[in-house]
Amino acid sequence: MAVTELTHLETSFLHTQLSFKTTRLFNTRCQVLGRPRNANKVLCSVSTNQVPSTITPQQTDSSKSKRDCYGVFCLTYDLEAEEKTKSWKSLINVAVSGAAGMISNHLLFKLASGEVFGQDQPIALKLLGSERSFQALEGVAMELEDSLYPLLREVSISIDPYEVFQDAEWALLIGARPRGPGMERADLLDINGQIFAEQGKALNVVASRNVKVLVVGNPCNTNALICMKNAPNIPAKNFHALTRLDENRAKCQLALKAGVFYDKVSNVTIWGNHSTTQVPDFLNARINGFPVKDVINDAKWLEEEFTQKVQTRGGALIKKWGRSSAASTAVSIVDSIRSLVTPTPNGDWFSTGVYTNGNTYGIAEDIVFSMPCRSDGDGDYELAKDVIIDDFLRARIKKSEAELLAEKRCVAHLTGEGNAFCDLPEDTMLPGEQ
Numbered sequence: 422m423a424v425t426e427l428t429h430l431e432t433s434f435l436h437t438q439l440s441f442k443t444t445r446l447f448n449t450r451c452q453v454l455g456r457p458r459n460a461n462k463v464l465c466s467v468s469t470n471q472v473p474s475t476i477t478p479q480q481t482d483s484s485k486s487k488r489d490c491y492g493v494f495c496l497t498y499d500l501e502a503e504e505k506t507k508s509w510k511s512l513i514n515v516a517v518s519g520a521a522g523m524i525s526n527h528l529l530f531k532l533a534s535g536e537v538f539g540q541d542q543p544i545a546l547k548l549l550g551s552e553r554s555f556q557a558l559e560g561v562a563m564e565l566e567d568s569l570y571p572l573l574r575e576v577s578i579s580i581d582p583y584e585v586f587q588d589a590e591w592a593l594l595i596g597a598r599p600r601g602p603g604m605e606r607a608d609l610l611d612i613n614g615q616i617f618a619e620q621g622k623a624l625n626v627v628a629s630r631n632v633k634v635l636v637v638g639n640p641c642n643t644n645a646l647i648c649m650k651n652a653p654n655i656p657a658k659n660f661h662a663l664t665r666l667d668e669n670r671a672k673c674q675l676a677l678k679a680g681v682f683y684d685k686v687s688n689v690t691i692w693g694n695h696s697t698t699q700v701p702d703f704l705n706a707r708i709n710g711f712p713v714k715d716v717i718n719d720a721k722w723l724e725e726e727f728t729q730k731v732q733t734r735g736g737a738l739i740k741k742w743g744r745s746s747a748a749s750t751a752v753s754i755v756d757s758i759r760s761l762v763t764p765t766p767n768g769d770w771f772s773t774g775v776y777t778n779g780n781t782y783g784i785a786e787d788i789v790f791s792m793p794c795r796s797d798g799d800g801d802y803e804l805a806k807d808v809i810i811d812d813f814l815r816a817r818i819k820k821s822e823a824e825l826l827a828e829k830r831c832v833a834h835l836t837g838e839g840n841a842f843c844d845l846p847e848d849t850m851l852p853g854e855q
């Protein structure tokens with residue numbers, strides 16, 4: 422697939438009629454794009470191994486142009502003339518992989534609606550799929566256009582990460598192969614690791630130098646590490662593994678047990694891996710500003726039931742639903758991004774899997790580990806201070822750390838650190854596996 426951008430001059434005739442000279446070989450999708458304070462552009466995407474045809478203005482035959490374009494994205498209008506858009510920020514590029522999957526089916530519409538980046542933030546969605554999912558991706562694009570989101574200025578689809586990640590300011594890496602029946606975890610690490618190594622290389626070459634990368638596809642911590650190691654030109658700090666769903670799950674359980682609404686629960690940390698070794702921290706968590714242990718006077722529940730419930734919530738949901746968490750995962754991706762683009766409330770923090778490089782908690786260096794973070798709202802973060810770690814918490818954290826170190830040894834061939842040696846703990850599982 423190819424993507425071509427044309428300048429305003431080349432496309433100005435589109436104000437009235439536009440058609441594309443296509444041959445039967447070409448399946449061209451074009452969208453006319455308007456950027457605030459920028460030239461209008463047309464973006465043409467052509468299915469795999471095809472090249473864009475030349476564009477010739479025609480006075481008639483609008484039915485053909487309509488068929489070849491995605492509805493509203495085929496129309497153009499002068500953004501400069503629109504009062505409302507004058508206060509908008511510059512367009513940002515948001516790349517999403519696994520865009521035809523279940524999580525993306527919820528997430529993309531949240532991104533396009535403005536609920537993630539704000540009601541003054543126009544966005545371009547760059548959707549990464551595969552030959553397998555290309556038709557479905559076209560369907561996704563059609564649903565996006567039918568949703569009439571004013572802030573959604575561009576939609577493009579491709580199976581080439583070098584195209585999709587071009588100038589990306591955010592890369593939300595969701596696509597990954599699910600662990601099938603009988604598949605060893607080591608095989609899953611290798612198969613998905615290769616996807617994330619390739620995507621890391623592509624980000625390294627074409628993405629914005631300050632791109633923020635959120636890895637969702639499992640096993641997300643180690644996939645994030647692989648991606649990061651293959652993108653040495655991008656700050657290691659910019660890579661995240663999604664553990665916000667786990668934090669949200671923990672908040673929900675604490676709120677239910679205490680009989681309070683979830684907004685009274687704060688300072689919840691998920692430590693470690695997004696797996697069944699993850700550690701939901703009830704030592705530092707607070708309810709109505711008080712330590713959880715002072716509000717929930719049930720140590721056995723906290724140490725056993727609560728922890729286990731959060732660790733295996735994904736699997737419990739699969740048993741009910743027959744498929745893994747998609748809507749709540751999309752919500753947690755939104756939460757995770759919003760936590761980086763809005764200042765963290767005083768005294769609180771949020772969990773995200775980040776690269777361990779000089780942490781003060783005594784976590785092993787050079788892995789992606791979920792920890793408590795705070796942000797000024799500029800997309801960056803710092804590790805939270807004033808966190809207590811007692812022997813009980815430390816022992817649990819060590820188990821998740823050991824698992825991540827083992828995963829790292831398993832993918833050494835993908836991180837440029839020599840030969841892989843896989844000695845994963847037997848009981849290691851994703852939250853969705855049981």
Ligand SMILES: NC(=O)C1=CN([C@@H]2O[C@H](COP(=O)(O)OP(=O)(O)OC[C@H]3O[C@@H](n4cnc5c(N)ncnc54)[C@H](OP(=O)(O)O)[C@@H]3O)[C@@H](O)[C@H]2O)C=CC1
Nearest residue numbers: 519521522523524550551554596597598637638639663666
């Ligand atoms: N971190 C977290 O908290 C959570 C993570 N997850 C993980 O998110 C990922 C996506 O979940 P979800 O959207 O529900 O999954 P889906 O199965 O609906 O979509 C996954 C997408 O991954 C892509 N994919 C890439 N490579 C392969 C491959 N080799 N085989 C099959 N599909 C592939 C497919 O798209 P295409 O064909 O376009 O490549 C597919 O559309 C999973 O890895 C899941 O485990 C899920 C919930 C929570």
Ligand SMILES: O=C([O-])CC(=O)C(=O)O
Nearest residue numbers: 735745746851852853854
């Ligand atoms: O295991 C899965 O694919 C689903 C998952 O991560 C979760 O529900 O937390």
